[in-house]
Amino acid sequence: MRRADQQGDPPIFDSAFRDRLANLVAWRRDVRRFKPDPVPPALIEDLIRTAALAPSVGNSQPWRFVSVETTATRDTVIANFNVCNAAALASYEGKRAALYAGLKLSGLREAPVHLAVFCDHATEAGAGLGRKTMPEALDYSVVAAIHTFWLCARAENLGVGWVSILDPREVCRALDVPCNWKLIAYLCVGFPLEEHLDPELERHHWQAHLTENERLHRR
């Protein structure tokens, strides 16, 4: 993705763009099935530059992106996923356990790109603005960057999957990051093997879409 011009008039967005954006949101998906095709490294770097335009509390820009590249480190992360996933499976019973066991919950083995995304709790950027009563806004800023990355990656016809079945302390240790970096997400990135309009967990009967949560409450 190219950077927007740093000059010029504000863009006016039209209904044709809105329709395509709605399509992007609807077809985004959490992808766990990847083609082996490599992703051009410059494309990932471009996407991170775009993600760094996300909103952040006090303009603190606390996102830290780590590309996990060595086989040894990836294997440590995969082993950790396997332990955490087995423990999660053991917490379910009966039909739920059988359903859980049949789900594909990560593409860690197949994804050509692994990205760990952290929040730097030691950053002085932003001078604490907006963080006194809701300090968690710092972590939320990183989520906004991740979601920007995700949508822009999808517009490049890439797929992204967010893996949260990991022990964050173990991931921090395996990746040898500064102790003040908090793991927010571990992302698998690559070209998707399949395209779907419905989420994997809906298609496999784990959890349906809930229209009641689209409701606007009023006070």
Added chain:
Amino acid sequence: MRRADQQGDPPIFDSAFRDRLANLVAWRRDVRRFKPDPVPPALIEDLIRTAALAPSVGNSQPWRFVSVETTATRDTVIANFNVCNAAALASYEGKRAALYAGLKLSGLREAPVHLAVFCDHATEAGAGLGRKTMPEALDYSVVAAIHTFWLCARAENLGVGWVSILDPREVCRALDVPCNWKLIAYLCVGFPLEEHLDPELERHHWQAHLTENERLHRR
């Protein structure tokens, strides 16, 4: 924004769309200066339906959107902002304090729409999937919905501002929401009075853009 077709082939995104999406990300902004023009209520409802297509851990869809409409409740929120903002100002000294005092940090008075966005910690949707080792992923799902709302609102030429200078307990009390709902964001929404490519906090010399945070670390 219209819903994407629930049928049909997956969209193929082209470079013209990517350029406009990059423009959307670049010109998004946290808006604090609004025109008094009302926002059509159906537009807000459409945007929330689109936001509800955001990724959520275990497909838990834990977002709860509350439109704050009565003058009395808005006044309570504004009074709380004023208290929190005065306390924040008192924590700075010298030049930083003078700079902080000159910033416009919310459009609570002017915004025609106030939206409080919560995470329902009591939800059973998703059956706990993906939340055992990183339970905070539930809150992050709500941030993804908020950021989807924000970008799609901008594509409707609306402005959104995220206010975090609030005591979340006081907001929950004022809005009389269930005790398991956690405040994630308080949003001001309306048509922007001005358009800018640079963030307000950059333009007013609080915090510059940090290109070093666009760097991809490698492991």
